[in-house]
Amino acid sequence: MGRNGQILRISVIGTGYLGLTHAVCMADLGHEVLAIDVDAEKIAKAARGESPFFEPGLEPLLRKNLDAGRLRFTDSFAEIGEFGDVHFICVGTPQVKDGGSADLSYVFAAAEALAPHLNRATLIVGKSTVPVGTSRQLIERARAAAPAGDLVDYAFNPEFLREGYAVQDSLTPDRIVFGVTSESAENLMRAVYATPLASGIPALTMDLETAELVKVAANSFLATKISFINVMAEMCEASGADVIKLADAIGIDERIGRKFLSPGLGFGGGCLPKDIRAFRATAQDKGVDSLVSLLSTVDTINLGRRDRVITLARQALGELAGKRVAVLGAAFKPNSDDIRDSPSLAISGRLADEGALVAVHDPVAMANAARVRPDLRYAESVHDAAKDADVVLHLTEWADYRAIAPAALRSIVANPVLIDGRCTLDAAAWRAAGWTVLVPGRP
Numbered sequence: 001m002g003r004n005g006q007i008l009r010i011s012v013i014g015t016g017y018l019g020l021t022h023a024v025c026m027a028d029l030g031h032e033v034l035a036i037d038v039d040a041e042k043i044a045k046a047a048r049g050e051s052p053f054f055e056p057g058l059e060p061l062l063r064k065n066l067d068a069g070r071l072r073f074t075d076s077f078a079e080i081g082e083f084g085d086v087h088f089i090c091v092g093t094p095q096v097k098d099g100g101s102a103d104l105s106y107v108f109a110a111a112e113a114l115a116p117h118l119n120r121a122t123l124i125v126g127k128s129t130v131p132v133g134t135s136r137q138l139i140e141r142a143r144a145a146a147p148a149g150d151l152v153d154y155a156f157n158p159e160f161l162r163e164g165y166a167v168q169d170s171l172t173p174d175r176i177v178f179g180v181t182s183e184s185a186e187n188l189m190r191a192v193y194a195t196p197l198a199s200g201i202p203a204l205t206m207d208l209e210t211a212e213l214v215k216v217a218a219n220s221f222l223a224t225k226i227s228f229i230n231v232m233a234e235m236c237e238a239s240g241a242d243v244i245k246l247a248d249a250i251g252i253d254e255r256i257g258r259k260f261l262s263p264g265l266g267f268g269g270g271c272l273p274k275d276i277r278a279f280r281a282t283a284q285d286k287g288v289d290s291l292v293s294l295l296s297t298v299d300t301i302n303l304g305r306r307d308r309v310i311t312l313a314r315q316a317l318g319e320l321a322g323k324r325v326a327v328l329g330a331a332f333k334p335n336s337d338d339i340r341d342s343p344s345l346a347i348s349g350r351l352a353d354e355g356a357l358v359a360v361h362d363p364v365a366m367a368n369a370a371r372v373r374p375d376l377r378y379a380e381s382v383h384d385a386a387k388d389a390d391v392v393l394h395l396t397e398w399a400d401y402r403a404i405a406p407a408a409l410r411s412i413v414a415n416p417v418l419i420d421g422r423c424t425l426d427a428a429a430w431r432a433a434g435w436t437v438l439v440p441g442r443p
């Protein structure tokens with residue numbers, strides 16, 4: 001038996017940040033799991049017990065479940081189709097090139113590769129974030145291509161995990177959402193999640209369309225909250241007020257809440273930016289102009305934070321060409337090596353494009369960053385990045401950077417100017433050590 005009830009045979013299609021975490025956590029719940037990816041290198045690495053990306057706590061759990069024989073990897077869709085009682089689709093849904101909408105080609109390709117191997121009653125579960133209406137299209141296509149035809153059922157089960165906390169969020173989520181069209185699909189989903197449900201985590205069952213909208217609505221709300229506090233930061237800067245004190249004072253109201261109310265460089269990563277743009281595209285298609293306008297504003301405010309840091313850098317440096325810029329952080333957020341739509345890397349790239357000599361440090365994301373921006377210099381340590389720098393930019397708020405001794409760093413830079421794009425360093429301590437500290441939104 002699994003930890004709590006029936007052991008199911010679960011397949012996971014796509015083993016990126018979402019899929020590998022999901023596969024490992026499903027195995028840890030006691031299920032038998034077989035996972036596939038089109039990236040052979042990723043599969044080989046995972047099968048050796050090495051996570052292809054940095055996620056705290058994931059690798060030990062991967063090894064534990066490989067050793068227990070509950071988790072395996074394959075490159076064969078025939079094997080996946082034969083194996084699974086439930087098939088989770090976890091492939092990417094990035095933004096299409098030259099547009100805001102979601103690229104659904106990977107999702108449809110995964111379903112098309114799987115369907116011809118479905119010979120018996122089975123459940124396909126969409127976990128990738130998709131525009132409303134996608135699940136209905138997927139189920140039609142899968143049933144048309146599957147030998148089992150209408151015995152193939154479909155559910156949508158959005159994922160809310162945060163990179164950096166992915167394991168804990170997968171094993172003990174705030175809620176589990178089931179978008180279904182049949183009672184049998186709901187019952188099977190309840191069996192998949194029997195252990196977390198038994199611990200009291202709420203399940204919310206709804207139609208497919210509502211479940212699809214829940215995911216993008218949640219991300220849009222979070223993005224809006226971040227952009228809200230960032231326009232407050234602009235207002236504070238224009239008024240000589242302090243946005244951190246403002247955030248503390250309004251965030252204490254439980255209707256508002258302090259989380260996601262930290263001013264700074266705004267959001268990036270593989271989810272929020274592309275999800276709000278895809279949602280805007282869907283709203284446009286459906287003629288919901290007020291949502292188009294809201295999400296456009298949120299996006300514009302967010303991207304404006306990057307411009308603001310570049311303006312501050314210009315103020316500090318004058319001409320950018322030939323100036324040495326040390327950048328602390330490359331990942332889109334701490335505790336992750338994900339550099340997709342990283343604000344830090346976008347700023348670093350723009351400064352380098354204007355002739356600045358940019359040296360970037362990050363505890364774990366430099367290899368990924370170097371693949372995207374090989375022209376930047378990647379420094380082995382904070383010291384190496386900051387040596388002879390004309391300005392230091394703090395752009396990803398790793399805990400390591402809060403431990404920097406400002407006086408020691410001052411002794412190696414050419415100019416002691418810090419721009420704290422994330423508003424998380426102790427500005428008073430840096431100033432006391434002789435630094436000029438510029439923080440967007442603070443006096």
Ligand SMILES: NC(=O)c1ccc[n+]([C@@H]2O[C@H](COP(=O)([O-])OP(=O)(O)OC[C@H]3O[C@@H](n4cnc5c(N)ncnc54)[C@H](O)[C@@H]3O)[C@@H](O)[C@H]2O)c1
Binds near residue numbers: 039106
């Ligand atoms: N990363 C997160 O924190 C997170 C959280 C919630 C939801 N999501 C959603 O999950 C989905 C996946 O995101 P991700 O961050 O894991 O992306 P990712 O790029 O890390 O992973 C996607 C994986 O799918 C694989 N793939 C592509 N086509 C395939 C196919 N036809 N068959 C098998 N594998 C295939 C790719 O090789 C890749 O390994 C997206 O829709 C995303 O919005 C992500």
